[in-house]
Amino acid sequence: MSKKKLPKLGLVYLDHVLRFFDKSNFKGWSKKIEIVTYHWGKDKDRFIQEVKNKKIDVLIGNIPATAYETFREISKALPNVEFVPSLDTQFSNKSKENVTRFARKYDLEIPKTDIIYDKEKATKFLEKTDYPRIIKKSYGPSNYGGYFVHKVDSADEALDLIEEKKYYPLYTQDFIKISADIRVMLIGHKPVCAFWRRPPEGAWLTNTSQGGTMDYQDVPKEVLDLAVKASKSANAEYWACDIAVAEKDNSIFILECATAFAAFPYIRDWIGQYIMWKFSGGEFKKPNIPLFNWEELGKMDSSVLRVLRHITFGKYTPSSDGDFYTGGKNIENKPNIDDKKYRMLNTNSLSKLLEEWPSEVFNYQDNFIKNSMTQPQIIDFIKICDDESSESFIVNEKEESTEKVEEDSDKKININTATKDELKKLGINTKIARRIIDYRVENGDFKSIYKLRKIKGIGKKRFIDIQLDIKI
Ligand SMILES: Nc1ncnc2c1ncn2[C@@H]1O[C@H](COP(=O)(O)OP(=O)(O)O)[C@@H](O)[C@H]1O
Ligand SMILES: [Mg+2]
Structure with a gap:
């Protein structure tokens, strides 16, 4: 062979x-x-x-x-x-703002967050909202050990802070008293490492670089589930989540998630093995990384883990310990932890023929500043670009819709009602316009503008060119 x-x-x-x-x-x-x-x-x-x-x-x-x-x-x-x-x-x-948009789209728990571009509205919001609360720098480097994260106790303090730091847009969250947070790292959606980060006595920041501690025991299953859900939503080959646990009721929510996290050297080896498996067509084996391995590795001093390389696990052989985590039965003969949920899976290279987060739409920072677009216009773009429903995107921005938006949307060509000549205004030829009309006759209305991609001749590039000019 x-x-x-x-x-x-x-x-x-x-x-x-x-x-x-x-x-x-x-x-x-x-x-x-x-x-x-x-x-x-x-x-x-x-x-x-x-x-x-x-x-x-x-x-x-x-x-x-x-x-x-x-x-x-x-x-x-x-x-x-x-x-x-x-x-x-x-x-x-790219930014905390993007983390928020991602989490809202996929219904991942996060603290209540408001992102406000309009300075006047930001001031008004800070004047009437509750305290204490958190203000973060929305753009720029993430995971900076809380350096751009501030707790403010009053409107005055908040307004002084954003003025002094020039934080724009305003990115603010409810302050949640956290007992600790947990960093989970995943490869192929399988949690491969997880550890608690606990704040120093009396402090609210959990970052270990600020004097907190870390440990590896008893990471709750709910936390792993949320991390897996985030990783799958992002279709991530490798991923990391910081998941906070609220002191009050142990509820959990994502503070940060991304691919760009510091990772121990041995984890980078595992990612390498995973990628080689993914792209080698069977020549390399899928790495066997037992669930909860971190409890064992955590018995080593973390300074050792930080430099350790080449930890690999042999083939899976059941043991009583392993059984517990890999689908064994408990005394009542019920499965303990459903290992199927935590399998290492191949990510889908072709699942997204279309860009999910086109910058024409989602580069808020540049779109606002360079083109001086107003917030309502951008929200309108989101509405048309999100396939199913964009409701979760715009939770805190709904009341923004204005006449301006309607005016713009009038100029758009409705792909469900447009005639051949109207469709041609989009810069497409007669043949493709015909195909669009034939599609409507055969299948009924387009359910989203994305479905236009089903038409031969509407490739990814063309769709991106016309997506802001069409509506349903
Ligand atoms: N909404 C919040 N409520 C309470 N504490 C928070 C909140 N957001 C962040 N923190 C604390 O601040 C730390 C840093 O926040 P994070 O968003 O992770 O920024 P960084 O990019 O600096 O890591 C978190 O690990 C957590 O301890
Ligand atoms: Mg962080």
């Missing part, structure tokens, strides 16, 4: 950014692994050319917040290159 030809892997590096992977994380990969470095500034075209020259099929790496939009453009210019994780998966890496 001939082996599947291995794809060419490339690692994305960026000048001045800490490297997450290196070639040693892909031990055994027989083909040369390329490295492509992005030098910032006006380096986009050169970078694209280098990827093409090196004939890379799969580009692996985390994109930091400040390069995110540029890399969306780069990935569009390289349609045959698979980014791992995809740019859609990395949407949350």
Whole structure:
């Protein structure tokens, strides 16, 4: 039997950014692994050319917040290159605001959050809301040990803070008294490491870099479930969630999630093994990473774990311990923990032919500042772009709709009622316009604008070009 030809892997590096992977994380990969470095500034075209020259099929790496939009453009210019994780998966890496939008869309528990772009509205909000509350810098680097996270006790304090720090837009959350939070790391949606981060006595920040402690015991199943749900929603090859546990009622919610988290060296090896399995067509085995392995590894000092490499597990053989976690029965003969939920799964490379988070819509920061768009206009874009229902997106922004939006929406072409000539105004030819009309005759109305992609001739690029000009 001939082996599947291995794809060419490339690692994305960026000048001045800490490297997450290196070639040693892909031990055994027989083909040369390329490295492509992005030098910032006006380096986009050169970078694209280098990827093409090196004939890379799969580009692996985390994109930091400040390069995110540029890399969306780069990935569009390289349609045959698979980014791992995809740019859609990395949407949350860009900002806390993006984490919030992601969580709202997929119905993941988060603290009540308000994001307000309009300065006057932000002031009004802070004047009338409850305290204490949390204010965070919305954009820029995430996971900075709470450096851009503030607890404020009054409207005055809040207003002074945003003025002094120039935090814009306002990103604010209810303050939740937290007993601890748990960082969960996942590979192929399987939790592979989880640890508690506990604040120092009397403090509210749980970040261990600020003097808190960490431990590995008894991570609740609900926390793993929420992390798995987030990882699946993001279609993430690897993922990390910080999940907080409220002191009052042990309710849980996501504080942060993204692909770009610090991870122990051995976890990067596991990610490497997973990626090699995913892309080798069977040549590499799926890594066997037992659930709750962290309880055992946690018996080592964390300073040792931080530098330890090459932890691999053998084949699964049941033991009483293992049984408990892998579908064994308890005394009442009921399954203990449903291991099926925690299987390591392949992520779907082709599941999203369409961009899920196109920057034309979701790059709020630049759209607001550069094009001086108003908030209602942008919300309108979200409404039309979200396939099913965008309700969860706009929870705190609903009352914003104004006449301006309606005016704009009048100019849009309704793909369910437009005549052939009206459709042609979108820049499509007679043939494609005909196909749209035939589709309506055969199938009834388009249920979302996304369904237009079913029409031959409406490719990804064309759809992106016209998506803001159409409605249903
Ligand atoms: N809404 C909140 N209520 C209470 N504490 C919070 C809240 N949001 C964040 N924190 C605390 O602040 C820490 C840092 O917040 P986070 O959003 O994770 O920012 P960073 O990017 O700096 O890690 C959290 O680990 C948690 O301890
Ligand atoms: Mg954090």
